[in-house]
Amino acid sequence: MNIFALEVWDDEGKKCTFYTIRWEDAADNETDKFFNKYDAILELKLATQQLLSFVLDSVGDDHGAIDALFNRPENEVTGLPNTGKVKIQQLLFAYPNFPLRLYALRVNNRNDIVVLFNGGIKSAWTNQESKDIHFKWIEACRFAKRIEEALRDGEIIIDGDNRRMLSAAKDVEILL
Structure with missing residues (x-):
C-alpha cells in the first residue's frame, strides 16, 4: 500500500525544480498546506510571502539550492530560510528571529532538485x-x-538533464 506521492511542486525556476509530498488520498500537498495556512494568518502573512519569495526567486530562479542558502541542517532535512547573514554577490540574506520554518531536502545534495x-x-x-x-x-x-x-535502492532515478526525479519505470508518478 502506498503512503505518499512525490510530485512536482514548481518546475518553472531557472535553477531548481521543487518537489513536495502528497499523502495518499489528500486533497492538498504538504507545501501548499504550509503556505496556505500561514498566509491566512495576518501576523504571519509578510513572513510567509518572504519565505515563498526566498524559495521561488532566490533558490528557484537566482542561485539554486546552494550550501549558503541551505545552511540550517536539522537532522535529515534543512530548515528554511538560511541562518545567519549570507552575502551572495550584492545580496544579503538575513532572517533574524524569523518566525517560520519550512523543511526541505536537497536531493543527493544537488543544487537543482529540492523536496x-x-x-x-x-x-x-x-x-x-x-x-x-x-x-x-x-x-x-x-x-x-x-x-x-x-534513491539508493533505485526506486527513484534522477534525470539530471531535465532536473527531474522519475520512478524506476521512468514514470513521473512516484509513489512511496
Missing part, C-alpha cells in the same frame, strides 16, 4: 521545544529518509 515538506511556527530555541513544528520536523525527517532510501 519541500511542511513546517510551522518556530516558537522556541529547538525544534523539540517548538510545539507547532516538532511533529512536522519529525515527519519531514521520515519523508527524507524514505526518499533517500528509494
